[in-house]
Amino acid sequence: MLTDPSEPQRETEQYKIEIEKLFVEYEAQVYRCAHRGLSHQDAEEIVSSAFLALLPHWTEVREYRSPIMYVMRTALNLRADALQRAAQRRAQSLDDLDETRHHTPGPEPDHLDLRAALTHLSAREEQMTIMRYWTDLDPDEIAQVLGLHGGHVRKTLLNARERLGELLSPEQSPENQTGLDGGPR
Numbered sequence: 001m002l003t004d005p006s007e008p009q010r011e012t013e014q015y016k017i018e019i020e021k022l023f024v025e026y027e028a029q030v031y032r033c034a035h036r037g038l039s040h041q042d043a044e045e046i047v048s049s050a051f052l053a054l055l056p057h058w059t060e061v062r063e064y065r066s067p068i069m070y071v072m073r074t075a076l077n078l079r080a081d082a083l084q085r086a087a088q089r090r091a092q093s094l095d096d097l098d099e100t101r102h103h104t105p106g107p108e109p110d111h112l113d114l115r116a117a118l119t120h121l122s123a124r125e126e127q128m129t130i131m132r133y134w135t136d137l138d139p140d141e142i143a144q145v146l147g148l149h150g151g152h153v154r155k156t157l158l159n160a161r162e163r164l165g166e167l168l169s170p171e172q173s174p175e176n177q178t179g180l181d182g183g184p185r
Helices: 007-035 040-052 055-061 068-103 114-118 123-133 139-146 150-168
Strands: none
Touching: 007 040, 007 055, 007 068, 040 068, 068 123, 068 139, 114 123, 114 150, 123 139, 123 150, 139 150
């Protein structure tokens, strides 16, 4: 049986048309999913990359009940990667800042600075604290990036904040500490 040599090319062109139709229909939704916590340009790159990643897998994905979910998952994974890289860059810049401070002549501050206090946390607490307060991710986003449950992230952040409070307020002994209502804790 002879096959038409242009058949694979026609099939590929058909796939491109199907993917383009999916793009036109769902681009705005995928963009909204990718944009939170990222710049417009980064979100646009993620959307493009997510739809481009679809092409080699289209023969399988097109049979899914909802092929757009493949694109959404790809976009979320790419967004998580971008957020994690941003967090690592910020952590590195904090390290650089800390190193610069220690090589700068002049008096040292008479209080324990936040960077030094962070080193007293566990690696996981430090990572989550940086992601929360320097990259401005909410606990659910941190959970997504790290592959954890949101409740675990919230509890870890609570413990880290309490520990940082103790480290940054060394003059407060436990018996002198009060709760928000002014009573003892």
